Amino acid sequence: MPHSTPTTPDRWSLESWFSGFGKADYTEFKAALVRDVELLKTRAAALGGNTAEIVGVINTLETVSDRLGHLSAYLGCLSADDANDEGVKADEAWISTLEAESTKLMASLRSALAALSDAAFDSMLSDPALKNAEHAVKRMRHEGQHQMSAEMESLAADLNVNGLHAWGRLYDTLTGKMEFEMAFPDGHKEIVPMSRRRALMSEGDRKLREAAFHDGQKPWHDHAVTLAAGLNGIAGTRLSLFGRRGLPHFLDTPLFDGAMSRKSLDAMLEAIHANIDLPRRAIRKAAKLQGTPALHYFDLEAPQVAPPDEKPLTWDEACATVDHAFSAAYPKLGEYFREMLSQRWIEAQPRAGKRPGAFCTGSQLKHEERVYMTFHKTVHDMVTLAHEVGHAWHSCVLRPARSFAASYPMTLAETASNFGEMILLDGLMSDPGITEATKAYLLDQEMLRAHAYLINIPMRYEFEKAFYTERAGGELSVSRFSELMNEAQRKLYGDTLLPDGTDPMFWAYKMHFFITGVSFYNFPYVFGYLLSQALFARFKAEGAAFLPRYEAFLAMTGSATCEEVVKQTLGEDLTKPEFWATALKAMEPSLQAYEAIK
Template identity: 30%
Template sequence: MSSENKDLSKAPTWDLESVYPGGSGSKELAIFLENIKKDLKSYTNKINKLPQKLNDSNRAKWADYLIKLQEFLGRLSQVASFVHCLVSQNVNDEKAHQIYGEVDVYRSEFQKLIVLLEAFAKKQSNKEWDKLGVSNKIGDSAFFLAELRDIAKLKMAPEFEAFATELAVNGYHSWNRLYDKMYGDLRGDFTENGETKQLSLGQLANKMNSPDRNIRKQAFEKIESAWESRSNMASMALNFQAGYRLTLYEKRNWDSPLFEPLLNSRIKEETLNAMWNAVEKGAPKLNQYIDAKKKILGLDKFKWYDQSAPVGKSNQTFSFYAAGDFIIENLRTFSPELADFSRMAIDKRWIEAEDRPGKAGGGYCTTFEVKKESRIFMTWGGGFSDLGTLAHELGHGYHHHVLKDMPMFAAIYPMTLAETASIFNELLVTDAALSKTSSDDEQLMLLDQKLQNAHGLLCNIYARFLFDKAFYIERKKGLVSRTRLDELMIESQKRAFAGTIDPTEGYHKLFWASKLHFYMTDTPFYNFPYTFGYLFASGVYNRAQMEGPSFAKNYRALLADTGKMTSEEVAKKHLGVDLTKPEFWSSAVERVLNDIEPFVKLAGK
């Protein structure tokens, strides 16, 4: 691509014009939305008019309906992605916010349509439903359809489910909203350079990355004292939403609170246990990393607020395009297709990376299903972490690229597999950066970034899981007091951190209050899929390292199947491993811990 009229020192803005020209005021967008509204109504009417008992003579009619429904879902998903892009590129785009609200209504209407489909599925015989699933027109969606029916059979009668969903809006989910409001309103007085300012919890959390220990300590104490003042209310929110969930589970005859999260993750409990066993066995080795880090930082005790303390440093900065070139060059050593995709994403301006006021924070990759394209959102700062983010998001983009011709029901993958391509890219590019630098400080910094990540995913996330699990056991018997929540949290941290955090004063007692993940009603047990995704991607990367570029074809095929089978089946088919057994997990954990040795060596210099 010609770069003559492009300033290569600046990070790019993205191209949204080729999707719907004119941003939130776009005429094309308005027409598209109008059609969605109209079609949603007609699909809802149609489902009740179709024959209610499947047989040879009407199977084709249903298959056609399901094809159209998936095509519709693609359009709905595209418009939701597009409006999300508008809102994040300019948080003050009022019109975009308004459209966002409208799209939300359509999404919940579509959910009701899926409930009708579940009700229909439930009434069909196994034989007929299976025949529909494998009929050649919708064969790729067979897994999704079978799963939809299996889950429907595990639920209450459709009218009760619909009623519960409606009640949840002002009941269950409101506890989450109430918590979020509390979180947003909380402030702490923070003193730095003789000046005292009121900081939000997010700002205080950022201060925990400071190289100055007093700053980190002060930020941590302010967060704890802010939550101390709201702990009784947080405890109520946590207890009541868990109570709601448990009542629902009881009516559905689901006896374990893990049942739903395992269904959502498309994994078996044996798999989860095998993973945590490997984690628990490997975690004590992290003490060598923490001891070395203590030595560098001059600490005698490693506390909660020392986890994100930076070590090592780098004076290197990258322009967006130089980073892009570096990423592509290294991806090419594994897969030319993956490299070409990334080149195209950059050249076609699929990436919004400009640093300017008015943009939302964070980074993500989103997809336009009809256009069969994706877009990446981030803010370019020029450091190594931005290089990692860009590589990560390009991985998500590639995953979508591989799935772009699948029908929608076959392109929906669980959270457990969602991070495979992104973490894979991140590992590959970080390792390339590590091997190319000769500066000790830079190596130390990169290794520390990787190990901080490992420490978080193996210990911190495990602590959250242990807490959630223990909390639900006690909640089944009644309300769990605030003091008891503290105790459960400390016990979980003690076990999960395996001695890496000082047992006398290092823990974060009120973590159950301060971590918003515990309050997310849409995703119960919002913890283990992170560790799963991280270790699964590490295992896949491990394989790519051993087999080299010849593995690229399997890698692509693995990604292409992520919406078509369980996580165990994906692993069996493409890696030849059994996720319910310890071997895969132990070797993934071992690989992650391989960075400890060079880190300790560098720290000793």
């Protein structure tokens, strides 16, 4: 890997957004935004059938939403940057109430759109002021046709702050304080924060993983009744609201949010189940490398090939490697990555007080992106960097679009990030200077990702679907949650898990089930992973000639459904299991190389 003097910026700058938290420009921005949200809410509440006034509200909403998103992104960056800043925490709580007010005005606007006749709505869409916003406005009208009265939606928005979302906050507070006593393999005992448990279960030492798994189960069992109440409360609230809004199925909202059809989701899952032995083969090989007949749940995120015995990767080396891979395969992406570094749009500095995790965010107001992560001198961190820059590039391609055409669903967002990852990994694997040890390690990492996306995440979907189906008839007990989790794990993993190798408490500690902003925070990841596999296979076959089509794909993601985007840019049909099966089988060459590791 390239070596250079450590001079690449690893600390981001947010000063182009605001001169500083609490400074005059920040407080003035907040005050103006509160005033304009309230004015627009009043204006939206008074909407009738005057299409010219509706168009005016839509366009004003677009600019207000840009400002609200800008402020929210800024606070999110500051909060991640310093998790102990009480002032930022207070403003994060404050902005959630402002977002609730925005939800109310959206409800009024959607009601007005839904009340229009088809002829009046079609005529309104031809207004030049709505050019390139047609897809977004159609979605607003669709939501308006499936919502309660404006007064009831306003009440729901208020109640959700202290009801639905309170369950999520309770989960965050409770789990954030969790810790457990762990007996380490060397005999010493230590009080370990729960936030460290997953990292311990990703260690190469199996005895360490086993201890972290078993000792770390106790707090989840201790709080299981509370956590079950939370999950029942979240799902129960959603099901009640879905019923009031006339939505016949609990998947209607997550599918709408993902801009995809049930037919496409079913086709994708059908292809996964029909080809489930592909990712299972990766797990069987991992078990063979480990020397066990199958894996335990605590083995699933652990590398079975040790990292190459090389000195730690520096930030400069990681950036140079990503730059080289991007520039060689996709020059425009490489140029953009260098711009991000020079503009100090990437936060990667390891230091106390930062929140764990990684994300990409941005501002439609400033047309700038930001990437957040913490670099711990590993190849895995370098891959995370490529993943998040893939997200950022997606937003960059959409900069010329108006805001209503630049907001894309999670399904298509995860496609771009995985594509960035694959460019880096392909560049590393094709580097003539790569060692066999590094190649084996990268293959192992690739297979870890494959079975996570193709088995673990579909397993979460199967659990959540079964849970919501039963929850419609009443609350579930702790034991029933664990039974459903066991059933889902056995269904997807089959014989690749040891007889005692399931984790019945996974429902309690997988934070995604407790996210209150969206439900079914799972299948969009599978969608993005498989679609990116298909895109990358095209790229490998067609070379640089494919890249303009890839950019056309990215540019269209905020203006059409997933099916329309893929049909128009790739000529493929997402409702056919055959498309997804082809994407799945793209992993075969890497899988065979992995199986050949001694």
